[in-house]
Amino acid sequence: EDSIIMKHILFIVLSLCIVSPGFASPSLEEMALIPAGKSQMGSRESLLELRPHDLFNTDRHTLGPENPAHEVSLDAFHIDIYEVTNVKYKKYVDDSGAKKPQGWRSPDFNKDQQPVVGVSWKEAVAYCKWSGKRLPTEAEWEKTARGPDHYTYPWGNEFEFSSANVSPSPKKKQGRGLKPVGSFPQGVSFYGTYDMIGNVWEWVWDYYLPYPNSKRIWQEKEKKQLVVRGMSYLGVGHFSKEEYEKVIALKSRASYREQLNPLSRKKDVGFRCAKDKRTLYEKIFVKKLPKKD
DSSP states (O other): OOHHHHEEEEEEHHHHHHHGGSSSSSTTTTTTEOOOOEEEOOOOOOOHHTTTTTOOTTTTTSGGGGGSOOEEEOEEEEESSSBBBHHHHOOOOOOOOOOOOOOGTTTOOTTTTTTEEEEEEEHHHHHHHHTBBOOOOOOHHHHHHHTTTOOOOOHHHOOGGGGOOOOOOTTTTTOOOOTTTTTTTOOOTSOOOOOBBSEEEEEEEEEOOTTTOOOOOOOGGGGSSEEEEEEOSOOSSSOOHHHHHHHHHTTTTTTTEEOTTTTOOTEEEOOEEEEOOOOOHHOOOOOOOOOOO
16 A cells, blocks of 8 residues: 555656646756767868868868767757856856956947856856856767757758858958847757857867877877867958858868867857756656666
8 A cells, every 4th residue: 555655656746747847957947958879070071181281271270170070979968058148147146256257348248148258168167067057068069069960060061151140251350249149040950059150169078189090190288278169250360252251161060179278268258058867766856876887
């Protein structure tokens, strides 16, 4: 009889967890669930195809760090649908006494729904921890951006200036400026995340290290850098219009890797957070199962 009662209690608890909004974790609001499984990471183009020693080849540096393409296997996880905004970061600052971001000094970067910028990697990590989350790994970020069909861009395999907040002209170094999150719905990813490309570069967890079996020669100083992903609203370099569009398209690929000093606080670098998917046991009892040896 006791076992029957316990089964009824467990059924009620499970039902509430599934159908009642009151049981939803606040930290999972506005997050996308990315399923477990294998995905492709990196580029299949070789260094030989890139002609890395050709000084007039504008893409000679762009693909080497993401070579070779390889398969990764990831557990399911949640990731923010939008980049962390100023209004959310302000709650963290007010609650924790953390330093205000440098970006708030300018009216160009302090609107509520703009992504927070001017924060270092460590500050991004601290915010995610405060919110019960963490920074996504580089592999998680790329899987989210490329989807199950391993698209070149979050929206497909063809580059479109209208799908992301990237600078459309070499004459406009500030591009279209920093926009509120979600301003380019055409660029939404398969999993429903916005601004994976454009608006701001995004901090991820990983150091800028070679992929497995990479033949690229890595400089020691590069290994101390951290990875940012996703391109930003700012223009790049000095190119003709034709070459400029080509470079923007290359840097906007979901597999593109950029490196940055972890202490940097840039006006075009922000972040989004991620979170491990909880097991059903964890949802009910709010604790993790012990790891198997």
